[in-house]
Amino acid sequence: MKTFNRPVRVLVAKVGLDGHDRGAKVIATSLRDAGMEVIYTGLRQTPEMVVHAALQEDVDAIGISILSGAHMTVFPKIIQLMKEMDLGDVLLTGGGIIPERDQKTLNEMGVGKLFAPGTPTKEITEYIKNWALKNRNF
Template sequence: MSDIQFNRPIRVLVAKVGLDGHDRGARIIATTLRDAGMEVIYTGLRQTPEMVVNTALQEDVDAIGISILSGAHMTVFPKVMALIKEKKMGDVLLTGGGIIPADDMAELKKIGVGELFPPGTSTADIVTYITNWVHTNRNF
């Protein structure tokens, strides 16, 4: 884990977008982030990109993490990224994980999506990544 100190807890929105009904991984990540001292808002299942970004804006989050296993990642992440830019939330990390082929991960990074984590990634690595990203890119 990290020894970086902030004036307040890091706020992360964890979301499941679309019809993907498998939320075990998202709930594990939400619990892990909470155990690491972060404030976690878990939106639950069947969210739209608009719902996710609006909630992120209302909750003043530092990061949005999307769990996706449905194969819709090349639609969901670009839509969420476009909404983030539209709402002028460019200092909010968009990250996530699930079943995402490496070539698609590379394409999503080109449009500004952060690290994407496949199943089996160490939860400590995810905590460290979000903590370091927030420390580098957010000012609070």
Template sequence: MENNRPIRVLVAKVGLDGHDRGAKIIATALRDAGMEVIYTGLRQTPEMVVNAALQEDVDAIGVSILSGAHNTVFPKIIALMKEKEMNDVLLTGGGIIPEDDMMALNAMGVGKLFAPGTTTTEIANYIKQWVKDNRAF
């Protein structure tokens, strides 16, 4: 099925993590892959991210985490998404996240998480495939 509009992705940095170069690179790569990207900027709260995702009617939320707060941030965002019945929106992300933590987050409903060094093409293809399989346009 072909989408009648571009895939919309919200790229966010949550908490006090001030390193946004990776998030900006991902945002640019997703835009280059034909997606519409909303970048929230630094120091967002989980509530701000979910509210922005709702307002922008996104297909996916991508969170970049380098601060070690992934076991706090992702569960909070997924809980808020469930509360707001955003069951057909992908929550994905990446950064410095140990493999065991990635598996635990996946088990609670977070999509694939990407480690440093993952190609932007792999990330874009994952989002495209997930949206194709899970979103109704």
């Protein structure tokens, strides 16, 4: 069975004017508690800032927390930038208030699983760990 030779590295970000970061901080702490290295970018990031940080930090996954309703703008822009910067092997996941029909559309664009408020943190950490084991080179 494949195992990790290093911690999984995850960038957690809040994009746009959404100023509610409690959930993002809870997720970041849960990922750290599960043994991952977490880079939290803070509030009011642009998609460009997020993708540049992901490239600089050599992350395995990017987690976007979004409650503002801008998910159909933010996620496609980040996917586009990730492709331009050759980050196709990095997981883009996230959570927040995202209707199911939009989740399906985003998944079809290449976004990973999206999590609703109240999802157990263990489910999120297991998803990221399992994805990294299958898709990243450790």
